[in-house]
Amino acid sequence: MSTREIRYLQVGTHAVGNRLLDPSQRTVQADPERANALTCGHRACQGCGEALGARYVVDAALRATGGRLVAVNATGCLEVFSTPYPESSWQLPWLHSLFGNAPAVATGVAAALRARGLDDVRVLAQGGDGGTVDIGFGCLSGMFERNDDVLYVCYDNQGYMNTGVQRSGATPPAARTATTEAVGPHPGNPFGQGKDVPRIAMAHGIPYVATATVADLRDLEAKVERAMAIRGARYLHVLVPCPLGWGTPSNLTIRIARMATQSGLFPVFEARDGEVTGVTPIRQRVPVEDYLRPQRRFAHLFSHPSGAEALDRIRASAEANIRRYGLLDEEDRP
Amino acid sequence: MTEHPFAITLDVGTSRANHTGSWRTERPEYVRRLPPCNGACPAAEDCQGWLFHAESGDYEAAWRAIVADNPFPAVMGRVCYHPCETACNRGHLDEAVGINSVERFLGDLAIDRGWELPAALPGTGKRVLVVGAGPSGLSAAYHLRRLGHAVQVRDAAQRAGGMMRYGIPRYRLPREVLDAEIARITAMGVDLRMCAPVTDLAAAMAEGGFDAAFLAVGAGVGRRAHVPAGAAAKVIDAVAFLHAMEGAEPPRIGRRVVVYGGGDTAVDAARTAKRMGGEPVIVYRRTRDRMPAQDFEVREAEEEGVLVRWLSTITHVDAGEITVERMELDEHGFPQPTGETETLAADTVILALGQDCDLSLVHGLEGVEVADGTVRVGPDLMTGRPGVFAGGDMVPAERTCTTAIGHGRLAARHVDAWLRGTVHTPVPRPPLAEHASLNTWYYSEAPRTVRPHLEAARRSTGFDEVVAGLDEGTALFEARRCMSCGNCFECDNCFGVCPDNAVIKLGPGRGYRFDLEYCKGCGICATECPCGAIAMTPEPD
Numbered sequence: 077m078s079t080r081e082i083r084y085l086q087v088g089t090h091a092v093g094n095r096l097l098d099p100s101q102r103t104v105q106a107d108p109e110r111a112n113a114l115t116c117g118h119r120a121c122q123g124c125g126e127a128l129g130a131r132y133v134v135d136a137a138l139r140a141t142g143g144r145l146v147a148v149n150a151t152g153c154l155e156v157f158s159t160p161y162p163e164s165s166w167q168l169p170w171l172h173s174l175f176g177n178a179p180a181v182a183t184g185v186a187a188a189l190r191a192r193g194l195d196d197v198r199v200l201a202q203g204g205d206g207g208t209v210d211i212g213f214g215c216l217s218g219m220f221e222r223n224d225d226v227l228y229v230c231y232d233n234q235g236y237m238n239t240g241v242q243r244s245g246a247t248p249p250a251a252r253t254a255t256t257e258a259v260g261p262h263p264g265n266p267f268g269q270g271k272d273v274p275r276i277a278m279a280h281g282i283p284y285v286a287t288a289t290v291a292d293l294r295d296l297e298a299k300v301e302r303a304m305a306i307r308g309a310r311y312l313h314v315l316v317p318c319p320l321g322w323g324t325p326s327n328l329t330i331r332i333a334r335m336a337t338q339s340g341l342f343p344v345f346e347a348r349d350g351e352v353t354g355v356t357p358i359r360q361r362v363p364v365e366d367y368l369r370p371q372r373r374f375a376h377l378f379s380h381p382s383g384a385e386a387l388d389r390i391r392a393s394a395e396a397n398i399r400r401y402g403l404l405d406e407e408d409r410p
Numbered sequence: 411m412t413e414h415p416f417a418i419t420l421d422v423g424t425s426r427a428n429h430t431g432s433w434r435t436e437r438p439e440y441v442r443r444l445p446p447c448n449g450a451c452p453a454a455e456d457c458q459g460w461l462f463h464a465e466s467g468d469y470e471a472a473w474r475a476i477v478a479d480n481p482f483p484a485v486m487g488r489v490c491y492h493p494c495e496t497a498c499n500r501g502h503l504d505e506a507v508g509i510n511s512v513e514r515f516l517g518d519l520a521i522d523r524g525w526e527l528p529a530a531l532p533g534t535g536k537r538v539l540v541v542g543a544g545p546s547g548l549s550a551a552y553h554l555r556r557l558g559h560a561v562q563v564r565d566a567a568q569r570a571g572g573m574m575r576y577g578i579p580r581y582r583l584p585r586e587v588l589d590a591e592i593a594r595i596t597a598m599g600v601d602l603r604m605c606a607p608v609t610d611l612a613a614a615m616a617e618g619g620f621d622a623a624f625l626a627v628g629a630g631v632g633r634r635a636h637v638p639a640g641a642a643a644k645v646i647d648a649v650a651f652l653h654a655m656e657g658a659e660p661p662r663i664g665r666r667v668v669v670y671g672g673g674d675t676a677v678d679a680a681r682t683a684k685r686m687g688g689e690p691v692i693v694y695r696r697t698r699d700r701m702p703a704q705d706f707e708v709r710e711a712e713e714e715g716v717l718v719r720w721l722s723t724i725t726h727v728d729a730g731e732i733t734v735e736r737m738e739l740d741e742h743g744f745p746q747p748t749g750e751t752e753t754l755a756a757d758t759v760i761l762a763l764g765q766d767c768d769l770s771l772v773h774g775l776e777g778v779e780v781a782d783g784t785v786r787v788g789p790d791l792m793t794g795r796p797g798v799f800a801g802g803d804m805v806p807a808e809r810t811c812t813t814a815i816g817h818g819r820l821a822a823r824h825v826d827a828w829l830r831g832t833v834h835t836p837v838p839r840p841p842l843a844e845h846a847s848l849n850t851w852y853y854s855e856a857p858r859t860v861r862p863h864l865e866a867a868r869r870s871t872g873f874d875e876v877v878a879g880l881d882e883g884t885a886l887f888e889a890r891r892c893m894s895c896g897n898c899f900e901c902d903n904c905f906g907v908c909p910d911n912a913v914i915k916l917g918p919g920r921g922y923r924f925d926l927e928y929c930k931g932c933g934i935c936a937t938e939c940p941c942g943a944i945a946m947t948p949e950p951d
Binding site: 090091092093094095096102103105106108112114115116117118119120122123124125127128131158161162163164165293319325326327328329330331334360 | 420421422423424425426427428429430433465466851852853854890899900901902903905906907908909910911912915917918925927928930931932933934936937938940946
């Protein structure tokens with residue numbers, strides 16, 4: 077990562093701002109004049125990770141483009157809680173698409189802007205994991221293979237939360253949802269299904285693919301900034317915990333996202349033209365149990381007889397991520 | 411109704427019309443918790459507060475924050491046993507912040523730049539007599555003078571400083587540093603009278619027209635335990651020995667020196683003897699882990715070549731040799747004699763077996779109660795005699811320089827209140843900022859700056875200062891390791907992590923406030939606050 081390293085300060089590089097740093101080195105979110113692209117009064121649940129992630133991303137994109145930005149939003153939680161007509165929380169030109177066609181609408185917006193000669197106005201499309209991984213996936217893949225000039229952002233809360241917590245292609249194995257109940261010999265979401273869309277996006281060979289979480293703001297903002305400096309199809313996959321769907325206390329949203337990365341279950345990396353070019357190493361490793369236990373959707377892992385075997389498989393997938401992306405320094409490996 | 415485009419019937423409104431604050435069951439509040447360093451400081455310094463200024467490079471503001479409580483930063487930075495660092499939460503993360511070394515840097519910088527103590531308030535017309543020009547007396551004099559009282563300090567010794575001069579060897583506290591910090595106090599208009607012992611307090615107060623007195627005569631009398639000794643044996647006490655080091659003629663001790671005792675004074679005496687060309691052996695009746703001396707002092711002494719005989723007592727002293735008996739610890743950890751003895755060569759035996767107070771100035775003084783060799787005082791440090799206060803080593807407390815300075819500060823506040831006919835009520839302490847209240851993810855790992863030590867060989871042959879100070883770069887580095895426990899340091903985390911934009915940033919130095927119109931009470935700000943300065947409280951009915 078080319079993030080500028082700032083050492084020896086009491087809060088290092090890890091806090092939102094720092095009074096000891098020059099304002100130009102602080103995050104976009106530390107700026108009292110930040111855009112607040114998703115402003116107050118939205119109807120997201122207490123502690124919503126998606127509301128937080130969307131503001132982080134769009135504020136950073138607005139700064140990177142000097143405010144010359146149009147957003148296209150797939151149907152989903154983000155759209156429902158932000159725009160109950162006639163109210164809107166959005167502080168930028170914003171279009172609501174269908175659940176499944178946000179990438180295609182964004183392609184159209186980009187084409188229209190080009191046709192009008194507005195090459196400096198950029199397009200950001202955004203949606204949840206349901207709209208991205210499942211319903212809108214055909215449109216997304218098409219946008220990738222045509223290399224349309226759009227940054228597509230998936231806010232991944234690992235399920236259809238708006239409609240009542242149903243399973244999506246991004247729901248992790250063993251998680252309980254309304255459609256993968258914690259019943260039967262192997263409760264929760266089956267192993268071996270679902271999609272790893274960041275890797276599928278990389279397989280399209282598009283110029284930029286990255287993952288991030290709401291737990292590392294500097295990393296997230298740096299990736300948005302880099303993405304906006306590139307033309308062509310770009311994909312950013314942001315993990316955004318959902319207190320309601322995951323069964324976690326509302327104050328733990330960021331902590332849970334951090335543990336997802338520090339357990340190895342959610343690798344944070346970026347890729348250019350289909351090749352991984354940077355990873356964020358694990359800084360304070362935690363066992364996968366520490367990440368899973370606070371979430372009610374995984375409660376059966378700690379009470380059901382099949383839990384131990386499921387935990388072994390989850391641990392193995394964390395190890396696989398650590399190996400694949402090199403998330404630990406050599407001496408930290410078990 | 412305004413004109414609308416085709417198929418549009420309503421104006422677009424903003425979601426700000428939707429006051430989501432009504433969802434809340436708990437609300438966040440900015441709080442201040444007591445940083446452990448401040449809680450542990452015997453001199454009641456606001457360590458976190460002055461480090462905050464040092465972090466931004468405003469060293470003068472940092473120094474001014476120290477001297478608001480303690481007029482001796484440069485002395486403290488050398489002789490304080492820094493309980494602040496023992497308590498420091500950073501110790502759980504990597505290593506405690508070197509608070510003491512930053513204090514020394516600031517103290518030295520102040521001397522270098524000639525910063526002056528704050529001016530005294532307008533005169534109150536009250537006169538206070540301070541007896542004893544040691545750390546406690548000078549600290550009280552400084553605070554009383556600041557509050558506008560006329561202060562006279564009287565002391566029997568030739569020069570001011572008390573145990574800072576006559577007890578702490580100059581390799582730990584160079585005298586020019588001590589002199590500079592005392593000179594700043596006298597420059598405020600404190601009337602310092604040396605070689606002026608007070609033998610009869612009542613008479614002295616009546617004679618000088620004093621309205622109140624603060625007694626801080628210290629514990630300057632070496633305890634003479636009974637050690638059988640032949641007529642030709644040379645036995646001196648450590649207090650007298652260290653005191654004599656400040657005279658024109660250093661005491662003659664010979665080559666083979668035995669120091670008897672296990673406290674800091676014993677170690678100071680042994681290290682001083684080493685520097686005078688002696689070969690000191692400390693004889694102590696228990697084991698190293700039970701030794702009351704500070705561990706680092708024992709370590710430095712051993713590095714310099716001071717030998718220690720553990721589990722030994724002196725049973726007889728003769729000319730040129732002593733007899734020691736080997737001891738054993740019983741099951742309660744008390745040393746018991748074994749009857750096994752041997753002899754050691756010794757030209758001089760230095761006794762460092764504790765110190766007593768010379769309390770003759772209060773003998774027969776009505777209301778002043780003396781018990782176990784110390785003066786009884788209340789929580790306000792007032793003796794049973796109205797207007798007569800006491801502190802430092804002559805009252806029951808831990809006998810350290812920092813505690814004595816803290817007594818001076820506290821006594822000054824109570825004396826001031828008493829003179830005004832009021833009562834000083836200390837500000838209640840907020841709850842402690844425990845390590846569990848921090849979110850340490852946000853602090854980066856950084857090793858502590860180790861103070862460069864002079865080579866052991868070099869320092870043991872002279873009275874150069876043993877521990878060198880930090881330079882500006884390392885001091886700033888060290889200050890910035892402070893985690894600001896329990897006190898907002900404006901890291902913008904709360905402002906950034908709120909999903910509802912319900913935190914309003916008020917600008918540098920002014921912190922933040924919560925926008926309760928929109929705060930849903932999720933509590934992310936409190937969980938992600940690095941220093942534990944946000945608390946969630948139930949929403950009022």
